[in-house]
Amino acid sequence: MELRHLRYFKIVAELQHFHNAAKVLCITQPALSNQIKQLEEELGTKLFNRVGRRVLLSESGEAVLSAANQILSEVAELTNAVTNIEKGNSGTIKVGVLQSINALYIRKIVTEFDRQHSGISLNIMELPNIEIEHGVANGTLDIGIGFLLRQNYQNLLFEKLFDENWKLVLSSQSAHYAEDIMMGKKHPLKAVLLPREFETRAIVDAYFVTNKIQHSNITEVNSIAFILELIEAGSSFSILPAIFTEMNLGTKLVAIDLEPAIPPRTIGLFMDKDKLQKISVNNFSSLIRNFLKDKSFTMP
Template sequence: MPSNASPELRHLRYFLAVARLQHVTRAADALHVTQSTLSHQLRQLEELLGVELFDRVGRGVQLTEAGRTFQTYATRALLEVEDGATAVRELGSLLRGNLRVGVIHTYNATLLPPALARFINAHPGVHVVVEDLPALAIEQDIADGRLDLGIAFAPAGHPDIVAEPLFEEALILAVPPRHPAAPRSHIPAEELSGLRLALQTTRFSSRRRIDESLGSWLKGAIHLEMSSIDAMLKTLSLNGMGAVLFERAVPAGADFARVRITQPEVSRTAALLWNAQRTRSAAARRLAEAIHMECRPATHT
């Protein structure tokens, strides 16, 4: 029978950690508590609710139907408490606090550093954690409350995420100076099929966008796939191949020609990502303002 007592915040935190990791030992390590303490708290929560929240599967655990239902409410309740605590702390000023940011690699290497430096100089008491993540992971972590702000793309694919557009960037062919296409200002997509090309791997949303738009012209032309754009550009500077990338992926000082791809032209929209259900912290708003200041059009050569 369920108890008349209500779950406490520690119950919610412990339950959500196990639900996310699907493993009691790993969750205990992440929470910095012993496995026996965590197991006891989970049993106590189940007794309070009068239901089983987890099924054991091998060495891990999975949520029961009751657990999945409770997860939605537990997440919402914990976020509300955290937002309330943040709002109270920020009644004074940004003398202290924490800010968690998720950003795709391209913008982490180009857009974020000057904005982040300006923010840190203005608010040295705020502890900032920046995670370099794929776009889908950023959206999920914001929805789950693990990140306060994201920098990825619009439109957002997650129903709980609001995307605030920053700028548009075009798809280009990036080539070393000695490449035959280097002197050109643009190249029709159909001509890509005759080149030797490098692209990011398919785990990235940018690659999936490229495949959706130019897949018919890229078949047979892709000879190299790499997850790291930095490593890709270093490789291409030595072997003379070209890469299909969005323009801000190529650093401003890189010795590469940027040839705009046309017929069709393909672009993506960079955006700040917010949790639609949460209060935006003062620290996140200030960093967002600094990021907007950096959103000038990319330089073309």
């Protein structure tokens, strides 16, 4: 049994006439009769009784019509739902973002996207970079915003959005310790850093070792906003990508160029190059580009 059998049967039942039904369906009457015969043979029953030139539903035909209406209605709903998804009018987009991007830009991007595409559901997840790469590569995320680690994912497409430099961040009252920190001298400040599961931490740890950066102790915090608050209190410092300093770089914080510098980190858009992207995903990606493409994070 195929959907066309049910559609043909429904038209005949509604018009009560094979010839008229054939005209509506744009097929010959013998072809229509053959389709109805196939349906009757599969169901093992007669679906119509002939009354003059008209055909009326048998008792079994009434039951089949009720089921056919329900099936065809559900198929129509399914088709409509898929069409809306393909046209970018509905569906869900799953996005993985770095903590800094989430804190600084995602609210504006989402607000604008919701204004333009209110029928799309968004699932925004703040994740470590390695999970963003993995999520896009294995299909659990539609889009990722992170930095390239050059993992061995053959299907992963990375589109550069901007480069960011790194900064030594202190409170204005502790800024006089910057030279001692960079020269590897002793000073009273604690280092406040992200936990070790963050890729940023590995870069900073390596810089500390290479440049013999000293600190009285380490405080680990998994929130950039909290790190900046601790630095602002005056007894801590950190080395962070410059984008983080935009979160709270007022008169109480200073961001100083590193000497020697850490190589700039490239932030970009992750997508699966082998996956046919939905229009909604392409629309969201365009907004990301509009907000983040070619931004400069070389803070003065």
